[in-house]
Amino acid sequence: MATKTWHSLPEYQALRALMESGTTSKAAIRLGLSQSAISRSIASLEARTGRMLFEREGGRLRPTDEATRLNRRLDQLFLALDRIDGPPDATPETLRIVAPPTYAHRFMVHQVATFLKTNPQFFISLEVASSEDVIRGILDERFDLGFTGVELSRDGVKLSLFRTSSAVCAMASDHPLSEHSTIRPEDLDGQPLIALTHRHARRAQLDKVLHSARSTPRLVAEVSTSIAAVDLAKEGLGLTIVNPFPIVQYRSDDVVFRPFASQIAYRSYFVTPDHRPMSRVARAFIRHLRLHTPKDVFSQKA
Structure with a gap:
């Protein structure tokens, strides 16, 4: 059977509302309609286009790839409608x-x-x-x-x-190890270390790497963020091992970053x-x- 080629704005509005809200109840509230009206519009749209637009999984409606593609094609339509009858100060x-x-x-x-x-x-x-x-x-x-x-x-x-990215060692520019092109775990032995707290999975990884290399840094501080660790290193408190992204993009002028020879990846x-x-x-x-x-x-x- 050939599919119909006419268009229905209420059906498209129902599709868009359901895609963005995730449930028929929220879509209904958004459009000021009943849930049954939303369901009827979606069923009519599926029948008219000959496509399955939603699958039910665990009580939720999951959009199919066809629904996602159709919704994207509707972007220009709704932008045009906004320009036609939207108020000049419409909420962006x-x-x-x-x-x-x-x-x-x-x-x-x-x-x-x-x-x-x-x-x-x-x-x-x-x-x-x-x-x-x-x-x-x-x-x-x-x-x-x-x-x-x-x-x-x-x-x-x-x-x-x-x-x-791979782990780096961050330190003040005048730190003795800043002359090294790469920092090895054994280089940290006896060095003051700023570490992330144990709630970070990377802390356990670092501890394992240091233990395997029989390297025992001197822990001077623990912090909850990489930003704090690098800032303390900048102040000359010690070294720290962190994910370079995105910190290296705005700290490379006042902190030295060197590759850390390990399997720690981010x-x-x-x-x-x-x-x-x-x-x-x-x-x-x-x-x-x-x-x-x-x-x-x-x-x-x-």
């Missing part, structure tokens, strides 16, 4: 971002600023939180896009690789909801980051 499309301090400070602030200068039609909200809270915030739908350097896999979230991820597609502004911001994140010798783009 908002992207709610959550990131740990290492990403949020300096790096993310700069990227947000450059993105909004070239995309003034958007609005961004940036929250600073721990990696655990990043995952929880995406799951609770309080944020649209998160960043993390920890592989905290959870049902309902998607981790997309952004950058990879990955930085975009965190997005797994049950609904990314918004147009989220896709645009991720594209901006992939294109405009500066190159450095210690990290590589995925």
